[in-house]
Amino acid sequence: MAAASLRRVLPLLALLLLWQLLAWWVSGPLLPAPVQVLGVLAQQALSGELWLHLGMTLARVGVAFVLAMLLGVTLGVAMGRRPRLNALLDPLLVTLLNVPALVVIILLYIWGGLNELAAVAAVVINKVPNVAVTLREGARSLDRQYQSLARVYRLGRLTLLRDIWLPQLSPYLLAASRSGLALIWKIVLVVELMGRSNGVGFQLHLGFQMFDVALILAYSLAFIAVVQAIEWWLLQPWEQRQNRWRTEAAL
Amino acid sequence: MIRLTIARKLVATRPLYRDFTLQLEAGELVCLLGPSGCGKTTLLNLVAGLDQDFDGRLEGLDRCRLGYLFQEPRLLPWRTVAENLTLVAPARADQVERLLGDLELEGCAAHYPRQLSLGMARRAALARALMVEPQLLLLDEPFVSLDPPTAQAMQRVLQRVRQRYPEMAVLMVSHDVREALALADRVLVLGGAPTTVRHQLSPHPGACADQRALEERQLLAAYPLSASS
Numbered sequence: 110m111a112a113a114s115l116r117r118v119l120p121l122l123a124l125l126l127l128w129q130l131l132a133w134w135v136s137g138p139l140l141p142a143p144v145q146v147l148g149v150l151a152q153q154a155l156s157g158e159l160w161l162h163l164g165m166t167l168a169r170v171g172v173a174f175v176l177a178m179l180l181g182v183t184l185g186v187a188m189g190r191r192p193r194l195n196a197l198l199d200p201l202l203v204t205l206l207n208v209p210a211l212v213v214i215i216l217l218y219i220w221g222g223l224n225e226l227a228a229v230a231a232v233v234i235n236k237v238p239n240v241a242v243t244l245r246e247g248a249r250s251l252d253r254q255y256q257s258l259a260r261v262y263r264l265g266r267l268t269l270l271r272d273i274w275l276p277q278l279s280p281y282l283l284a285a286s287r288s289g290l291a292l293i294w295k296i297v298l299v300v301e302l303m304g305r306s307n308g309v310g311f312q313l314h315l316g317f318q319m320f321d322v323a324l325i326l327a328y329s330l331a332f333i334a335v336v337q338a339i340e341w342w343l344l345q346p347w348e349q350r351q352n353r354w355r356t357e358a359a360l
Numbered sequence: 361m362i363r364l365t366i367a368r369k370l371v372a373t374r375p376l377y378r379d380f381t382l383q384l385e386a387g388e389l390v391c392l393l394g395p396s397g398c399g400k401t402t403l404l405n406l407v408a409g410l411d412q413d414f415d416g417r418l419e420g421l422d423r424c425r426l427g428y429l430f431q432e433p434r435l436l437p438w439r440t441v442a443e444n445l446t447l448v449a450p451a452r453a454d455q456v457e458r459l460l461g462d463l464e465l466e467g468c469a470a471h472y473p474r475q476l477s478l479g480m481a482r483r484a485a486l487a488r489a490l491m492v493e494p495q496l497l498l499l500d501e502p503f504v505s506l507d508p509p510t511a512q513a514m515q516r517v518l519q520r521v522r523q524r525y526p527e528m529a530v531l532m533v534s535h536d537v538r539e540a541l542a543l544a545d546r547v548l549v550l551g552g553a554p555t556t557v558r559h560q561l562s563p564h565p566g567a568c569a570d571q572r573a574l575e576e577r578q579l580l581a582a583y584p585l586s587a588s589s
């Protein structure tokens with residue numbers, strides 16, 4: 110167990126070492142050393158700034174993530190199950206998939222004003238097509254044999270969803286969650302940078318204007334740590350639970 | 361009594377069945393024999409309500425009390441054996457354990473289907489079918505691709521199950537004439553296009569070897585070599 114967690118941390122430590130070496134070599138404000146960045150981070154945490162901005166960003170990410178997953182999963186599963194609906198919506202989906210995130214953000218800010226609704230909506234619109242495409246594949250791979258099993262034994266809709274569809278869709282849900290989280294928090298930062306007065310993205314903007322690389326790195330690190338924590342303590346345990354039948358059966 | 365009447369059943373514009381009737385008494389085991397493609401599994405799917413694309417009707421069956429053992433066990437691989445059973449009908453752990461014991465599956469409740477052999481998985485699927493206390497049990501080649509001892513264990517289990525549920529009718533598809541004679545109350549040999557009953561025989565219970573051999577010859581004589589011969 111200890112070896113496993115060491116393996117997990119080792120690449121990150123190597124990266125840190127590389128950074129330290131580069132900082133020595135550059136030795137200037139353009140690349141502060143890890144210790145300096147940690148200092149800025151501690152100072153931001155003590156003043157309460159860090160928690161405010163991190164909290165705002167996390168809240169936006171959370172709301173956008175839940176909405177994008179709900180809409181994307183519903184759309185994707187419906188399209189995967191109904192070829193006619195798919196034929197109708199597929200060109201639209203491909204178009205949306207290829208609209209630059211920035212365009213959606215700018216347009217929504219122009220049309221809706223620089224407010225929270227426009228910010229979250231921009232993120233959701235950017236993410237829904239990705240989720241839908243992934244879940245469409247999942248819905249297409251649903252095994253018809255289990256469908257007929259459900260019909261013979263008159264299983265209810267809820268049982269069908271929870272016990273027959275969900276286990277089959279879980280790898281796709283997990284993939285969509287992972288790539289979703291990664292994409293959403295990056296887009297949230299852009300949205301914040303362009304039109305909000307708080308959040309990690311806003312702080313990065315501040316750092317950019319003042320050429321404060323330490324501040325930029327401090328906030329980036331803080332958010333990467335949060336996403337890593339979500340991966341380790343939420344997504345991976347969920348994945349292991351979903352895969353228990355595969356691993357146990359392999360013994 | 362359960363009766364399936366088919367006025368017409370088409371498969372890709374070809375009439376598979378026309379004016380066909382199948383009748384089952386409570387407690388009776390009817391075995392369908394016939395070449396591949398003559399529509400044995402189709403018949404099971406019509407009775408199960410999985411295939412509703414036909415002209416005709418089904419009488420006397422409460423579909424909530426229907427058990428179907430598909431050709432492959434079709435257990436949910438992400439649920440344990442016990443969870444597969446309670447999926448179709450709620451039951452206490454001791455009830456599940458007792459049923460598994462009856463089917464020679466002691467100690468398998470917590471296993472995942474992939475940990476079972478084919479014979480065990482078939483019996484687990486049979487246990488699941490029995491969870492609904494079926495009025496009619498459909499068996500699609502329940503002994504195929506099992507080694508002889510495993511097939512015999514499965515046949516023994518089936519006979520015990522029939523004793524425990526004396527009112528349960530069983531409709532079984534088979535390719536094996538001996539197996540049909542050993543288990544069935546009535547054997548129907550299907551064939552032709554559209555498919556009809558070519559021959560019907562009620563095996564004499566506890567027949568001596570000579571009698572069995574005679575019955576076997578009768579069935580084989582009626583057994584067409586292909587679906588349309």
